[in-house]
Amino acid sequence: MSTTTEATRATNLDRVAALDPVFAQMVGATAEHVHAIPELTDREKTFLCVVADVCQPSLGLAFEAHVRAGIGRGVSTTDIRALLRFISYDCGYPAAAAGFERLAEFEAAEGLSPDEAAPLAADLLETGPGAAPSPLPDAVRAQLRELDDHFAEFFDLQSRMRSGAGPGTLTERERGFASMSIDVHYQTLEETFQAHVGRASRGGASHDDVRAALRFNAQFGVTRAWSAWKALNAYLAELETPRTGAGSVPVVP
Numbered sequence: 001m002s003t004t005t006e007a008t009r010a011t012n013l014d015r016v017a018a019l020d021p022v023f024a025q026m027v028g029a030t031a032e033h034v035h036a037i038p039e040l041t042d043r044e045k046t047f048l049c050v051v052a053d054v055c056q057p058s059l060g061l062a063f064e065a066h067v068r069a070g071i072g073r074g075v076s077t078t079d080i081r082a083l084l085r086f087i088s089y090d091c092g093y094p095a096a097a098a099g100f101e102r103l104a105e106f107e108a109a110e111g112l113s114p115d116e117a118a119p120l121a122a123d124l125l126e127t128g129p130g131a132a133p134s135p136l137p138d139a140v141r142a143q144l145r146e147l148d149d150h151f152a153e154f155f156d157l158q159s160r161m162r163s164g165a166g167p168g169t170l171t172e173r174e175r176g177f178a179s180m181s182i183d184v185h186y187q188t189l190e191e192t193f194q195a196h197v198g199r200a201s202r203g204g205a206s207h208d209d210v211r212a213a214l215r216f217n218a219q220f221g222v223t224r225a226w227s228a229w230k231a232l233n234a235y236l237a238e239l240e241t242p243r244t245g246a247g248s249v250p251v252v253p
Helices: 005-021 023-037 041-053 061-072 077-091 093-110 139-149 147-160 172-186 191-202 207-220 221-242
Strands: none
Touching: 005 023, 005 061, 023 147, 023 172, 041 061, 041 093, 041 139, 041 172, 041 207, 061 077, 061 093, 077 093, 077 172, 139 147, 147 191, 172 191, 172 207, 191 207, 191 221
16 A cells, blocks of 8 residues: 555545544554455445445545545546446436536635546437447347337446446446445345446456455445355356356346
């Protein structure tokens, strides 16, 4: 851990200690334990913290502490803006808007200027004949149409707007971890949870890496994590059991 990161952590704990010194001890021990998880990068840990702040929501001291700690680990507010744009259709646009509002306040107070993001192409914002092709696999689109045609069209739109890759975007592994963590916070632990685990796996995450992401999320609520562990262990056991004619993992961009 760098000197800058240690100083940031100490500053954050000092602010918590001003509220309650014993609680600060509990926070410090918890943070030390989960941040020692070796399978996740510092960037991934920062993203998981911010996702939790938006979903809980906890956009006060916790959000500021997580953003500040992320900056100390090389994660810019531009990176966090890319995260908020990505998670907005899973956590909900109002929740993401509150995250942007709080992040902008932090940037203004700290004198930070995020990089300007390139606008989306017009056909990514369309529905109907003028829209770009949906990045969703046909099997997933068929499942969505069985639920509701308008919802399927909405899902196509959301997926198109997040289909970009490369510099300034999240990796597929990062997208998977962020999305599955939203499932943990909202306890949507069936099809979407499995699809998001599959996304992380396509991004190069091993089953142990996926488990590490869930271990990290325990700090945001052990009862939710408990339920998620039951769902994850059952799903991974299913994937790890050889089956004849097994179906494919759901895919969501």
